[in-house]
Every structure is written in structure tokens, then in C-alpha cells.
Amino acid sequence: MSGDPTGSTRPVTSSELLSVVAARELAGRRTVFAGIGLPTLATELARLTVAPGLEVVYESGVCGAHPSHLPETIADAVLITGAEAVVSMATLFGSVLQGGHIDVGFLGAAQIDRWGNLNTSVIGEWESPSVRLPGSGGAVEVMANAREVFVVMRRHTPRSFADVLDFCTTPGPDRALADGIRPLGAGVTRVITELGVLARAGAGDELRLVAVHPGVSVEQVRAATGWELKTADRLATTDPPTSAELRLLRDDVDPNRVYLR
Amino acid sequence: MSGDPTGSTRPVTSSELLSVVAARELAGRRTVFAGIGLPTLATELARLTVAPGLEVVYESGVCGAHPSHLPETIADAVLITGAEAVVSMATLFGSVLQGGHIDVGFLGAAQIDRWGNLNTSVIGEWESPSVRLPGSGGAVEVMANAREVFVVMRRHTPRSFADVLDFCTTPGPDRALADGIRPLGAGVTRVITELGVLARAGAGDELRLVAVHPGVSVEQVRAATGWELKTADRLATTDPPTSAELRLLRDDVDPNRVYLR
Amino acid sequence: MRGAVERTAGAGGVAGKVMPMREAVAAFVHDGDTVSLEGFTHLIPTAAGHEIIRQGRRDLTVVRMTADIVVDQMLAAGCVTRLVSSFVGNSSAGSLGELRRRIEHADPEPLAFEEYSHYGMVCRYVAGAQRLPFHPLRSYAGSDLPSVNPGIRKVTSPYPAADGSTEEIYVVPPVHPDVTFIHAQRADRRGNTQIWGLTGVQAEAVYAARKAVVVVEELVADEVIRADPNRTLVPAHAVDAVVLCPRGAHPSFAQGYYDRDNAFYRAWSAISKDPVRLRGWLEEWVYGTADHAAYVAKLGEEFWAGLAVGEAPSGPVDYGRRL
Amino acid sequence: MRGAVERTAGAGGVAGKVMPMREAVAAFVHDGDTVSLEGFTHLIPTAAGHEIIRQGRRDLTVVRMTADIVVDQMLAAGCVTRLVSSFVGNSSAGSLGELRRRIEHADPEPLAFEEYSHYGMVCRYVAGAQRLPFHPLRSYAGSDLPSVNPGIRKVTSPYPAADGSTEEIYVVPPVHPDVTFIHAQRADRRGNTQIWGLTGVQAEAVYAARKAVVVVEELVADEVIRADPNRTLVPAHAVDAVVLCPRGAHPSFAQGYYDRDNAFYRAWSAISKDPVRLRGWLEEWVYGTADHAAYVAKLGEEFWAGLAVGEAPSGPVDYGRRL
Numbered sequence A, B: 001m002s003g004d005p006t007g008s009t010r011p012v013t014s015s016e017l018l019s020v021v022a023a024r025e026l027a028g029r030r031t032v033f034a035g036i037g038l039p040t041l042a043t044e045l046a047r048l049t050v051a052p053g054l055e056v057v058y059e060s061g062v063c064g065a066h067p068s069h070l071p072e073t074i075a076d077a078v079l080i081t082g083a084e085a086v087v088s089m090a091t092l093f094g095s096v097l098q099g100g101h102i103d104v105g106f107l108g109a110a111q112i113d114r115w116g117n118l119n120t121s122v123i124g125e126w127e128s129p130s131v132r133l134p135g136s137g138g139a140v141e142v143m144a145n146a147r148e149v150f151v152v153m154r155r156h157t158p159r160s161f162a163d164v165l166d167f168c169t170t171p172g173p174d175r176a177l178a179d180g181i182r183p184l185g186a187g188v189t190r191v192i193t194e195l196g197v198l199a200r201a202g203a204g205d206e207l208r209l210v211a212v213h214p215g216v217s218v219e220q221v222r223a224a225t226g227w228e229l230k231t232a233d234r235l236a237t238t239d240p241p242t243s244a245e246l247r248l249l250r251d252d253v254d255p256n257r258v259y260l261r
Numbered sequence C, D: 001m002r003g004a005v006e007r008t009a010g011a012g013g014v015a016g017k018v019m020p021m022r023e024a025v026a027a028f029v030h031d032g033d034t035v036s037l038e039g040f041t042h043l044i045p046t047a048a049g050h051e052i053i054r055q056g057r058r059d060l061t062v063v064r065m066t067a068d069i070v071v072d073q074m075l076a077a078g079c080v081t082r083l084v085s086s087f088v089g090n091s092s093a094g095s096l097g098e099l100r101r102r103i104e105h106a107d108p109e110p111l112a113f114e115e116y117s118h119y120g121m122v123c124r125y126v127a128g129a130q131r132l133p134f135h136p137l138r139s140y141a142g143s144d145l146p147s148v149n150p151g152i153r154k155v156t157s158p159y160p161a162a163d164g165s166t167e168e169i170y171v172v173p174p175v176h177p178d179v180t181f182i183h184a185q186r187a188d189r190r191g192n193t194q195i196w197g198l199t200g201v202q203a204e205a206v207y208a209a210r211k212a213v214v215v216v217e218e219l220v221a222d223e224v225i226r227a228d229p230n231r232t233l234v235p236a237h238a239v240d241a242v243v244l245c246p247r248g249a250h251p252s253f254a255q256g257y258y259d260r261d262n263a264f265y266r267a268w269s270a271i272s273k274d275p276v277r278l279r280g281w282l283e284e285w286v287y288g289t290a291d292h293a294a295y296v297a298k299l300g301e302e303f304w305a306g307l308a309v310g311e312a313p314s315g316p317v318d319y320g321r322r323l
Helices: A014-025 A038-048 A090-097 A139-145 A172-180 A218-223 A243-253 B013-023 B037-050 B087-098 B138-146 B173-178 B218-223 B243-253 C023-029 C046-054 C069-076 C097-105 C118-129 C202-208 C222-226 C262-273 C275-287 C290-297 C302-305 D021-028 D044-054 D069-076 D097-105 D118-129 D202-208 D222-226 D260-272 D277-285 D292-299 D301-305
Strands: A031-033 A056-058 A103-106 A122-124 A127-130 A148-153 A188-193 A196-199 A208-212 A230-239 B032-033 B054-056 B104-107 B122-124 B129-132 B150-152 B189-194 B198-199 B208-212 B230-237 C032-039 C061-062 C080-085 C111-114 C134-137 C151-158 C169-171 C177-189 C211-217 C230-235 C241-244 D035-036 D061-065 D079-085 D112-115 D135-137 D155-158 D167-172 D181-185 D211-219 D232-234 D242-243
Touching: A014 A103, A014 A148, A014 A188, A014 A243, A031 A038, A031 C118, A038 A103, A038 A148, A038 A243, A038 D112, A056 A090, A090 A139, A090 C118, A090 C202, A090 D118, A103 A139, A127 D097, A139 D118, A208 A218, B013 B037, B013 B150, B013 B189, B013 B243, B013 D021, B032 B037, B037 B243, B054 B087, B087 C118, B087 D118, B087 D202, B104 B138, B138 C118, B173 D242, B208 B218, B208 D155, C023 C046, C023 C211, C023 C241, C023 C302, C032 C046, C032 C202, C046 C069, C046 C177, C046 C275, C046 C290, C061 C069, C069 C080, C069 C097, C069 C262, C069 C275, C097 C275, C118 C134, C118 C169, C118 C202, C118 D112, C134 D135, C151 D155, C177 C202, C177 C222, C177 C230, C202 C230, C262 C275, C275 C290, C275 D167, C290 C302, D021 D044, D021 D211, D021 D242, D035 D044, D035 D202, D044 D069, D044 D181, D044 D277, D044 D292, D061 D069, D061 D135, D069 D079, D069 D097, D069 D260, D097 D260, D097 D277, D118 D135, D118 D167, D118 D202, D181 D202, D181 D222, D181 D232, D202 D232, D260 D277, D292 D301
Parallel strands: A031 A056, A031 A103, A103 A148, A148 A188, A208 A230, B032 B054, B032 B104, B104 B150, B150 B189, B208 B230, C032 C061, C032 C177, C061 C080, C080 C111, C177 C211, C211 C241, D035 D061, D035 D181, D061 D079, D079 D112, D181 D211, D211 D242
Antiparallel strands: A122 A127, A188 A196, A196 A208, B122 B129, B189 B198, B198 B208, C134 C169, C151 C169, D135 D167, D155 D167
16 A cells, blocks of 8 residues: 555554544444544445444434545535434434434533442533533433443643543442432443543443553553553553555545544 | 295105204314214214314214225225325324213213213123124224214104113213212213104213204103103204205205215 | 334345335234234225235234224234224224224224324324333323323423422323324335325324334335425335335325225225125125235236326425526 | 413414514513424524514523524523523534623623423423423433522333333423524415424424424415425424525524524634623614514625535425326
8 A cells, every 4th residue: 555645654643543443443333323524534435444334323313324525514405405314303302312212322521430420511610600611501311311422522731631530420330320220321431532441341440541642652641641541450551553445534534634633 | 935846845754854863963073073874964964054164073083084885884885085194093083082072972872871971891691692793893082082972863762761770981071070080071862763862961961952952842752762761841842854954964964864864 | 111222224224125015024024923004094004004904914903093994804804912092993884884883893803993183193103213211192181081081181381380289190101103104195215205195193293103113105216206296195214115016005095196985985884794695795895905005906907997086286496596 | 371372373364474573572472481492403493582682572481492692692681580501502603602691690681590401391381292291311410500500300201121120210391492493494374384404303393382483495386385295394284484585594504495504603602601702693683673574684795605505405205196
């Protein structure tokens, strides 16, 4: 593959690395609930590689989209035209998500803690916050109902990987159990960041560092994490994106580099 | 109008009388939940006379039907083609009916008592009935949610106008209150039979004879009723169908006499 | 508790979804199962019921809002020991003879019956589809139904009523059929299913079930479905098998395809009243036909011409495309 | 508790349903009202929000799942004292400056905020539409949201869980807006409303409200609606007013009519960050335009050409007719 004309020998960007790592984690999955941005790239790349039958469900109610252009929002008109189904919010959240049809949900957050609880509501006190964030959207529902949740965070800092959340908008299964309610999914099982991959198995387990990206040290990741981050017994180093993965991502998935910033 | 070629001088049948009386009761109503048969005739005649904007909603989910032929069932294909809306059962029962959009619901029953409670489940004991009847269908919901309910009974007998129901499938507001739940509608307000019209105002009130059809005596009605039937202070005699009403019913509503048996 | 993991669908499973009725019933209906057959007067999955009879399934719990002819036939064939329903009659055309014998006389054997109202059944499907422990509804207050059906219970609202008082409301439990069969006008090979005309409770019945089989008048190209995604009532992820079975809803109808066989509805009351005649009917029309294609052929083209309908196209809407 | 009696519709009221936006807002929005504006990214009733601003309504409670640009504008115009929402952000394009000033600094005045999740809001509309005292959902277990929102409560299921234990579930209360505004592609003069593409929570928001106003791109002949009754998402009986207002959803989009103005979404973060600039924008584009037609004209045909979409017809289905 030397002399590749599409430039797969260009340096790999952080966005590319995150997309490739997230795509690989989707191997064998059938349904994914995805937002726009890196999850779009990851799911589209997965469909071309490790999960050919993957159905992407959008919070807007689109199932089985076949967009003519890379979508700019989860409700982009190009996701609707040519889709296999469009359902109401009541059906989307009630029957599809709460009904148990989503294998993997992608979520983001301003803060995440070691149990995979998320804050997207406020920095500071809820009653008089220093920063008012957008809130849950459907995140509470994705966490409560998807079989597992992947979090992709571009920036890995002690402020965002917090020892104690300012506010828990979206609780993982451990908090649900403490509230007396049996959770339906495993909560956050993978956190993919600019530095590496954190993982946990489900209720009772905390996030551990399972892989560092090439050139990143364990100490770097621990220093960037707001709690005493544990490391898996067998720590891996992320396999760099293959030229095939990069070519698909750059040429087919996002040729105009909308999200491949 | 002498020499009317459509035969409006023919003797008035019981079906015609019941249809005309029921149609008049729909004056000023906007939405009616109707089954097939006499209610169809009554609502269609009302649309042509006292309730021109009346919208008929069918249990099958059809709103604003404009059928090419007289429908043979509540789900007849001719009700769907050309209708203004078709909704799912969840929307029909949840938002339209329970949501409070039905002014008048038509119901039938094997047995009715003085409070307008209905039995459509069994004759005899529920566990081993002598006759198993069809059951509620949507009758429980119509009674609980329509503002008022009209009952049309071709036959007026002590067995069907029962002192004590064999089983109460569909309770009126008095039984609902006794069960600790505030009813949303008035329950049965009109019962139109081959002999006359019974009426009640709502919770706390019992059915009273308010009109007898021409040629029917109060004693006849009382003898045909299984409880000590009270009579309204001002008992009326039903105005016979006008020639205009008969002409519309016979020529426009049911020219093939499908329900005008 | 059902979960997405139980579905057959997904990567690699697409081609395997389209199968003959015989295979679908063999794969998804087992003795002792809870089987939902839905379709409110329109699109009743009769052919599925007949194949269940042919394969001799036993001890089924049948869940169906309007238990009508196909249920009476399954009862007569000895497939069913328990019925969950809100209307047990032959539409407005009369009685179900076998059902009445079973309930009134335990003849030839008893039938356990869970009686609900229509909206109670709808709410059971909705709760099943949405994995809710219960669904509230403003029905049943003062009814005798809760006294004969322990499934109908009460909950106290945690919010005060408008007048400040405490409010109670009845609730029903979810239903999770082992398998739901529905009939539809068309689907693609992945199971994206489009229905028009009366849509009933089909989507909820599919989502409530552990497995779902969609029986269709037409199997269409992906492009047909994708030209009108709002028409897709049941998305592929909820469907395990797609069975092509034209005229499989007879004697009910398929809007735009064929009309209702009202004469047969009227005839059924007499057929089913006589157990010998009813069993003769099953011998001739179900056991005596290899499959629904044989049943359709036996009825004959002249018969089907009598149920033919004319065209009434909907007209398109414009989904638009990016320029 | 709302009832059908409150509706304007019905006999004799048909002709009176079609009215200009000015009249609809004057008739159906009063100071202190609870106003729902729904449309999930698609078909946002922006023009309705602008007319509420022009008419200077005060002390409104606004109910909207995704509180975005139109809400930020209504906040800046001083119409709103309370917000009920599940997402308060400028889509994925940035922040709402006025909303953040109100919440973070009570600048220029405090904003009461009831925070839910998306499905919590959906369930509030469903409960409102269906006159339920509460709606259960499998959300909120372990969340801090119930601690800041007393509307989110718990109920114990009267049915044992699969393992025999007692099961609790969170519930939300119904919402009954005084009026709901939605935007749609088309309706007839009676208010039968057809929507395609994303349908969001519009039908439930209409049914939950005491009054409902449907704003449409096109007012169409009865025959257009009746040719495709399954496309009618909101039947006439639930609608009190129909307002013809082409391009009334800008900067959001109307599937098949015009595309989303993504540039304006991106620009709004900067506009709204500066309260002086934001108020200047309102002066020029809302107070400075007599109505939405003037706003549309001010944007200019060249601008609209940039949002034009090509055709992608759905293709018809056949409803059939009796021969």
C-alpha cells in the first residue's frame, strides 16, 4: 500500500484515532444510539469494517438512515430522506430505547466519575451554577436502557474526570441500585479519550485504564484523571489505525473533514 | 309534501323511530363515538339535520369518515378510504377517548340497571356462565371517558332492564365513586328503546322514563322494566318522525335498508 | 425480562429473516408458548393461526384483543388452553361456537380466560413494549372485572388531585408474548414493515414480544420502503422473521388489496355452532390444505374476484433532497 | 382537568379556525399562561414565538423539550418567567446566551427552571394527552434530578418483579399547557394536520393542551388530506386554530420545503452572548418586522434559494375503493 494516493501515510490526528478505536469496539454490535460528531464517524467506519449490519438509531427518531451527505445534526434532513423508518419520540424513547433494543449508546459529558456517572447539567451548584450546561437531553434514558454505553471524550483532564461530580444528571447502575432500582444495562463500559481507553464491566466495577495510545504513559493518564485511576492487570497499547481504516475514514466516511478536525 | 314519491307516508318502523329519536338527541354535539347499526343511522341523520359538524369517531381508529357506502362494520374499508384521519388504538383510546374529546358515546348491552351500569360479559356466574357474551370491547373506556353515553336497545324487557346485573362489565359513575375514583363523565344519560326514552342527569341520579313513543302506555314500560321504574314529572310523548327526517333516512342514509330492518 | 439480545436480527441475520410460514411457525411457536396474534378487524393474521393448527401446537396462551374466527378455529383444533382478550365474539356477525362451548360447558375441555377491556389490552401491550412494570388507565373503577381478574390492580398517585385529595387509578401488567404474529401490506427483506389503513395495536404487540413474525402481502425492494420512512410502522430491529403470504388475512381484509369476506363471517356462526361441522371445516380448509397458497387456490379465482377492490392512490409527499 | 368542552372546534366552528398568526396569538396566549412550543429540531414554531414577542406577553411558563434559539429570544424579550425543559442549548452549535445569563446570574432577572430528561418530557405530554395522573418511566434512578425537581416522584408497582421483590419506578406528572403551538407541513381548513419526516412529540403536545394552534406551510384542500388519512398526525377535533405561515419554522427546517439554516444556528451563539447585540437583533428582526411575511421578505429570495431542496417524492400507496 506504499504510494497510497489518498494520503493514508499522513500523520494520524486525534479525531481519527478516537474514531478508529471507537469503531473497533462496535464489533458484533447490532444497534447503536449515536449522536453527531465522533460517534458518527465511529459508527460509519464500523459499518464498513467490523459491524456491517449495524443499525444506527438517532434520538430524533430515525432508524436505518442512508444519508446522501454526512449529517450535521441528529435531525439533519438528509438522515430522513431514504431512511428505513422514522418514529415519534414516544416510540423512540418508549419502545426502541426503554424497550431494550439498543446495544450501545454513545454519550458525552462535561464530567464523568469512576463509576461512569455523568454530569451534563451544571458546573457549580444547580440552584446558582457558574456554568449552566444543556442538561440531560436523552442521556438519562440512554444510560438507563442501553445494554452498555460508550463515552468519547476528546479532552482528558482532572476537571472532566472528576473525583466527585458537581451534579449527577445521568447515573450509572451503581447509583440506580443505591436508589433501590435494578438497572437494565451495564452503564458506561468504555471511555475513549485522547490518551487511552478506560473500561468497566458493569455494576460494582469502576473504570480502569485498559489501554494507552501509542506514545502515552500510564502516569500521564493518571495525572489527567481526578481520581486514583486503577490500571488493568494487562495494560495494552492501542494498535494504531491501519491504512485501510484510515483510507475508509478519510475517503469514504468524511472526505470533507467535517468532523475529522 | 303530499304524494311524496319516496314513500315517507309508509308506516314508521321501530328502527326508523329509534334512529330518529337518537339523532335528535345529538343536537349541538360535536364528537360522537359510534358503533355500527342504529348508531350509524342516528349519527348520519344527525349530520344531515341537527348536528351538521358532527364528527364520528370509530373504535377502529377512524376520525372524520366520508364513506362511499354505508359501512358494514366499524372497520369497514370504506370508512378508511377518504377519511380525515386514521389513528392507532393507543392514540384512539388514550388521547382521543381518555383525553376527553368524545361528547357522546353509543353503547349497547345485554343488561342495564337503573344507574346505567352495563353487563356485556355473562348471563349467570362469570366462572361458569349460562351464556358467554362478547365482553367489554371498548365499552368500559367509553363509559369512563365520554361526557355522556346513549344506549339504544331494540328490545325492552325485564331481563335486559335488570334490577340486579348478573355482572357489571361497564360501570357508571356511581359505581366508580363507590370504588373511590372520581368519574370523568356523566355515564348513561339517555336510553332509547322500542317503548320510549329513559334519562338520568349523572352521578346520584337514576334512570327515569321521560317519554313514551306514540301508542305506548307508562304501564307497558314499567311492566317491561325489571326495577321499579320512576317517571319524570313531565312525561312526554315522542314526536313522530317528520316526513323530512324519514325521507333523509330512507333515501339518503340507508336506501338499501341495511340497518333499517 | 426481554432484551435486544434475544433478537435474531442484525449483522449477518438479514438474509435469514425471509422464510416460509411453515418454517416461521416451526421456529417461533412452541408448545406452552404465549402467542399474540394482532390486527383489529383489519389485517388479521389468519394464515399464521392456520399453520399453528396444522403443526399441532398445544397448551398455548393466545393473546388477542378481539378473539374472533381464527381464535375459535385454534380453540377447536385443541391448540389453546388459555385466552387473554377483551372481546370474544364473531365481530358483529354472531357468536363463536367453540369458544362458548369451552367457557359455558368446558366442552370438550375448560378454557382459562383473562378478561380485559380493549384499552386494558392496549395498555398491556404498551407496557410490554416499553418494559414498564405496569400501565395506568382511567378504566375499571366500579367494574366487576377486577374481581374476576387479579391482574387488574390499583395504584395511588403520588400527586394530589386538583381538589387536593389523594387519587387512585387502576393499572394493568405488561404482556410479553413469546412471539407476536401480525399481518401487513408490505415489508422489505430486513423486516421494515409498512401498514396503512387501520393500524390497530400491531406495533406495540411486536415491540412487546420476545420474537416477532411479520406476514406480508408483498415483499418489496428496499427502495420502496425507503421512499416513505414515515409509513414504516415496525422497524427492522423489532422483527425476527418475514413471511410472504398473499391473502393471508382472509376472511379479514387488507386495505388496498382485497375486501372483507362478510359472507364468511356470517357463515361462521352456523359452522361453529355445530362441533362436528366445525371439525369438518377444519379438516377441509386447514388440515386439508398444505399451506395458505393451497387454501387460496381452493377458494378459487372467481371467489377472489368478488373481494377485489379498485384503486384509490394516496398521492405522494415530498421528502426533499439536498441540492 | 381539561375536557372536550373547552375546544373551539366542531359544528359551525370550522370556518373560524383559519386565522392570521396575530389573531391566533391574541386569542390563545395570555399573560401568565403555560405555553408549549414543540418540534424536535424539525418544524420548530419560530414564527409563533416571534409573534408572542411582538405582542409583549409576560410571565409565561414555556414548555419545550429542546429549549433553543426561539426560547432564548423569548427570554430576552422578557416574556418568560418559568421554563420546563430537558435540553437548554443551541442544538450542537453552542450556547444560549440569554438563558445562561438568566440562570447563572439572574441577569436581568431570575428564571425558574424545571429540569427533566427528554423521555420525562415525552411522558409528561403523554400523561397530559391521556388525562393520566402520572406516567411511569425507567429513568432517574440514582439521578440528582429528583432532588432539584419535586415533580419527579416514585411509585411502587403493585406487581412483584421477576425475582419476587417489590419494584419501584419513577413517575412524572402530566403537563396541560394552556396552549400548544406546533408547525406542520400542511393542514386542511378544519385542522386535520399532516406531518412527515421527524414527527417528534407534536401530536402528544397538542392533545395535552387546553387549546392548540397549528401553523402550516400550506393550507390544502380537504381532498389532499383525505387521500392519505394515515398521514394525519393531528385530527381536527384536537385543533382550535390553523395559521398559514410559510417558512415559519426558520431557522429550523421543514422536510421537503426548505433546509435548516445551520449558519444562523452557529451565529446565534455570538449574537446571544452579547445582550446588547441580542436586543439589537430582536429590534431588527422581530419588533422591526410587522409579521413573519415581513421577516421572510427581509431575508430575501436569494437567501431562501440557499435553503431550497430538491424533490424526493414518497410514491403513493393504494387505499382501495369498493367496486
